Amino acid sequence: MADVKVPVLGESITEATLGEWLKNPGDPVKLDEPIASLETDKVSVEVPSPVAGVMGDQLVKVGDTVAVGAVIATIGEGGGAAAAPATPAPAPAAPAVATGEQTGPGEQVRERGADAAALSPSVRRAVLETGVDPSTVQGTGRDGRLTKDDVVAAAAAKPAAAPAAAPIPAPAAPASGGRKEERVRMTRLRQTVAKRLKEAQNTAAILTTFNDVDMTEVVAARTKYKDLFEKKHGVRLGFMGFFVKAAVQALRDIPSVNASIEGEEIVYHDYADISVAVSAPQGLVVPVIRDAQDLSVAGIEKTIGDFGKRAKEGTLKMEEMKGGTFTISNGGVFGSLMSTPIINPPQSAVLGLHRIEDRPVVRDGQIVIRPMMYLALSYDHRLVDGREAVTFLVALKNAIEDPTRLLIDL
Incomplete structure (x- = not known):
């Protein structure tokens, strides 16, 4: 024992x-x-x-x-x-159709014993939500293990006629016509996020400044080189690589944005550990790109891609979430036009990116349509002055609108 x-x-x-x-x-x-x-x-x-x-x-x-x-x-x-049986136990005679509280996907998962137990939490959740039989899906993860993407893809490929055996009756409305409520205990992660965000609001003097950036040059560069980039580096060329490089350069010029307060002291960092907000099944997680100042655009994109994949699988490590001197949060992937992000203590600032949208702007006296994005920098006014915050955003804007600056260190 x-x-x-x-x-x-x-x-x-x-x-x-x-x-x-x-x-x-x-x-x-x-x-x-x-x-x-x-x-x-x-x-x-x-x-x-x-x-x-x-x-x-x-x-x-x-x-x-x-x-x-x-x-x-x-x-x-x-x-x-x-000790595991050579063949799986016989399946129930009738298919598991959710007609009440009999057998649903959750019961099917539990009935599969050892195979189901090897699934990660995010994969098990996807199995429960989609009703996919995990034993029928070929895993693409390490050692052939299933990933959440495998389950989602299998669910999308299920024949449309499968549920036609019998229509599933809609739940009968309560006779009283009353409204339903469901109480779900907050996960430890959600409790911690709530606590830290409230502490940030209670402790820091948070202020947000905005600017917009013309994405024409970056969009053109990405369109021109994305195929060659992926062929050479094995990863897609996104926009985050440009923004991380531009942020690193701006942080070097405005060091207070990369600093933190400890007691009565200001701690300045000569390195840039960039926290990137990533969506995971259990909530938002913020892994850290260590020493981003030493990475190429390809290195940054590879790191972010790896973080995103492992966040979905629930395999990010604890040490990968610690530290960080500055945060970038991209709400644009969800369609956000503008927001006021909350800083991640003890950091002094967070950059919010938003969706790219064609808008009319004036260039050389002419009204033209350009792909524009709003930028938001929330900062701790105890440490960062308004002039420094605006200067940081302008430096970042200039680098994105003219990416050559990133190459010649301007």
């Missing part, structure tokens, strides 16, 4: 919430196979089995808070992978 303990979760993190059991009592377990998912302040962490055997008692419930080092389950002696 072996105990399964909560692993070390990272510096200063002492507890987590049990988000999901990936194995049920009696299931065969391989060495290092994930048996549970923990939610920390920043990411989801899978708990591996310390031995091969059979899943024993589950000592805590989903939603319970557990400390680092606490025993959450036991693994009994057994054949591990060898």
Whole structure:
């Protein structure tokens, strides 16, 4: 009999919430196979089995808070992978159609035992939402594991005639015509985001300044070189690479925007660790591009692409979320026209990017149509003066409107 303990979760993190059991009592377990998912302040962490055997008692419930080092389950002696049956158990005679509270996708997932248990939390959630049978999908992740994109693609490819066996009746409206409510416990990540954002508003003197940028030259460069760029570097050429490079250059010229307050001291950084906001199934996460000042546009795009992929899979590491001297948040990918982002303490500023939209502007006395984007810089007025904030945005605007400046260091 072996105990399964909560692993070390990272510096200063002492507890987590049990988000999901990936194995049920009696299931065969391989060495290092994930048996549970923990939610920390920043990411989801899978708990591996310390031995091969059979899943024993589950000592805590989903939603319970557990400390680092606490025993959450036991693994009994057994054949591990060898103990798994050669063929899957017979499926239910009738297809799982959601006609009440009988068998839905969630029950199907639980019935698949070892295969379902190996899925990451984000993949299991996608399976539950789409009703896709994970055993019928070829995984493209590491070691052939399923990713969320695999499940979404399989759901999109499902034959349209599949549900035609019997129409699913709409839920009967309550006789009283009353309104329904659902209460869902906030995840630890959402609680932490809420706490930190409110602390930022309560502590920092946040002010936002705006500008707009003509994206003509960057759009043209991307259109001209995107195919060659992807062929050479194996990653798509996006706009974030340009903005990170431009931000790094502007941060060097206006160091207070890259600084932070600690007690009664101002800490200036001679490096640029750029936090990039990335959407994940469990909420917004902010991994950090370390030493962005030393990276090429290709290096930046590769790093961001890797962050986005692993955020969807729930495999970002704790240390990848820590630190950061400046944040860039791109609300434009969701269609945002303008916003006032909140700074990420202890940083002193955050840059908000928005959607590109054709608008009439005046150039050389003529009204022309140009692809324009609004920029927003929220900053801590305790540290950054208005003149510095505006100068930063103008420097960034100039670099984007004339990308040659990035090459000749202007």
